[in-house]
Amino acid sequence: MRVLAFDIGGTAVKIGIINEKGEILESGEMPTFSNEGGEALMQRILKTIGEYKNIDRVGISSAGQVDSEEGKIIFASENLPGWTGMEIKKRIEEAYSIPAVVENDVNAAAIGEAYYGAAADEKSFLCLAYGTGIGGAIIEQGKIYRGAFGSAGEFGHIITHVGGKDCSCGGKGCYETYAATSALIRNVKEELGIEEVDGREIFKLLEEGNEKVEKILQTWIFEIMMGLVNFVHIFNPSLIVLGGGIMVQPYIINHIRENLPRYLMPNYKDVKIVRAKLGNNAGILGAAHMVMEA
Numbered sequence: 001m002r003v004l005a006f007d008i009g010g011t012a013v014k015i016g017i018i019n020e021k022g023e024i025l026e027s028g029e030m031p032t033f034s035n036e037g038g039e040a041l042m043q044r045i046l047k048t049i050g051e052y053k054n055i056d057r058v059g060i061s062s063a064g065q066v067d068s069e070e071g072k073i074i075f076a077s078e079n080l081p082g083w084t085g086m087e088i089k090k091r092i093e094e095a096y097s098i099p100a101v102v103e104n105d106v107n108a109a110a111i112g113e114a115y116y117g118a119a120a121d122e123k124s125f126l127c128l129a130y131g132t133g134i135g136g137a138i139i140e141q142g143k144i145y146r147g148a149f150g151s152a153g154e155f156g157h158i159i160t161h162v163g164g165k166d167c168s169c170g171g172k173g174c175y176e177t178y179a180a181t182s183a184l185i186r187n188v189k190e191e192l193g194i195e196e197v198d199g200r201e202i203f204k205l206l207e208e209g210n211e212k213v214e215k216i217l218q219t220w221i222f223e224i225m226m227g228l229v230n231f232v233h234i235f236n237p238s239l240i241v242l243g244g245g246i247m248v249q250p251y252i253i254n255h256i257r258e259n260l261p262r263y264l265m266p267n268y269k270d271v272k273i274v275r276a277k278l279g280n281n282a283g284i285l286g287a288a289h290m291v292m293e294a
């Protein structure tokens with residue numbers, strides 16, 4: 001079987017041809033051109049499908065909240081204007097008469113890790129992605145736990161600081177306003193009085209022995225851990241997969257592995273903390289797996 005998979009983000013769309021063993025036979029990328037709107041993006045995806053020969057199915061991983069039963073976008077932020085309401089599955093099946101599956105990008109990445117990556121031997125685990133916000137997925141026996149209305153796993157919006165900082169969701173004190181990569185960057189900019197900095201530069205400053213940066217990093221990792229303490233006590237997982245570009249820094253995971261157990265009750269301490277393994281291929285691999293199973 002040959003699956004054509006797309007992973008749609010605000011700036012780029014990753015594309016891959018994947019077989020039933022989870023091997024990526026071809027891959028590429030195209031700009032999202034999100035400023036052109038949702039319909040233009042849908043047209044480009046349909047056109048791309050038409051350019052590939054011998055495709056059996058199409059798997060789509062997309063940013064935003066997804067109704068995976070209907071294969072449509074329930075809500076997409078301003079990163080993908082005009083994407084809200086897009087009936088992706090219907091449009092693909094109408095145009096090409098081949099089965100399609102649409103899934104939220106964090107869920108798709110978690111399924112990718114479950115079958116081909118960091119969680120390949122585990123079927124019940126949590127997957128968290130740290131970036132501008134914090135996304136999460138709950139995998140129970142190899143399947144996504146969706147909750148009653150399809151939106152379970154918004155780990156970024158549990159409240160870790162009562163009455164704390166304003167969050168993009170309208171709430172106050174949400175986990176992601178303290179523990180997302182954007183929070184680390186904001187804190188470093190404020191404390192050091194600099195205009196621009198990225199994750200790589202922050203770790204360079206740490207290596208150079210910058211004590212202010214070390215302190216900010218440790219506070220930020222503590223914020224990450226306090227969320228994990230909540231999740232571990234709720235789900236009692238054997239494994240937590242941490243993803244997002246910043247997690248390539250071993251300092252973070254090493255620090256969490258060393259310190260997390262002291263905040264956990266005895267029956268929870270054996271939880272393994274690992275880094276996501278598939279990088280930015282996780283979404284296409286997960287979406288491909290889901291449409292092969294469908």
Ligand SMILES: [Zn+2]
Nearest residue numbers: 157167169174
């Ligand atoms: Zn929030």
